[in-house]
Amino acid sequence: MAFRETLGPVPTLRVLEPSAGTGSLLRAAQQWERLDMVAVEIEPAIARVLGEQFKDVEVICADFLSLELGQFDRIVMNPPFANGADIRHIEHARKHLKPGGRLVAICANGPRQQARLMPEASEWHELPADAFKESGTTVNAAIVIIDARY
Numbered sequence: 001m002a003f004r005e006t007l008g009p010v011p012t013l014r015v016l017e018p019s020a021g022t023g024s025l026l027r028a029a030q031q032w033e034r035l036d037m038v039a040v041e042i043e044p045a046i047a048r049v050l051g052e053q054f055k056d057v058e059v060i061c062a063d064f065l066s067l068e069l070g071q072f073d074r075i076v077m078n079p080p081f082a083n084g085a086d087i088r089h090i091e092h093a094r095k096h097l098k099p100g101g102r103l104v105a106i107c108a109n110g111p112r113q114q115a116r117l118m119p120e121a122s123e124w125h126e127l128p129a130d131a132f133k134e135s136g137t138t139v140n141a142a143i144v145i146i147d148a149r150y
Contacts, residue, residue, distance in 0.1 A: 014074075016074070087116050
């Protein structure tokens, strides 16, 4: 008997990607088994393509900030940065974390983000200045990890 089998059934993790865009984070998350994934995308044409590409993901076309989607074990996100939108999106996403859940987000690495998000972060990782050069931007960014308390 394999060790994994001795653990019994592995629970399915409920995962949210609230700013799905073209699906880069969805593709990365699909490497894990036993995921119940929900993606939110505000642009109808992009949401339609996501639904076609990711048959096993529930794709919702809406403004994430207007939604109450229940609780999730994991949230992965790369929200819009303009005018502090990343702060609003991350704070709204936190409300959707189950106790013991984890949120991993890319955000701007500016003074507003550091003041609002860093105190709640379990981890804060500054990214290199050229991390998004291929996407046509040199914005200073960070990865923030927020663990929900039990």
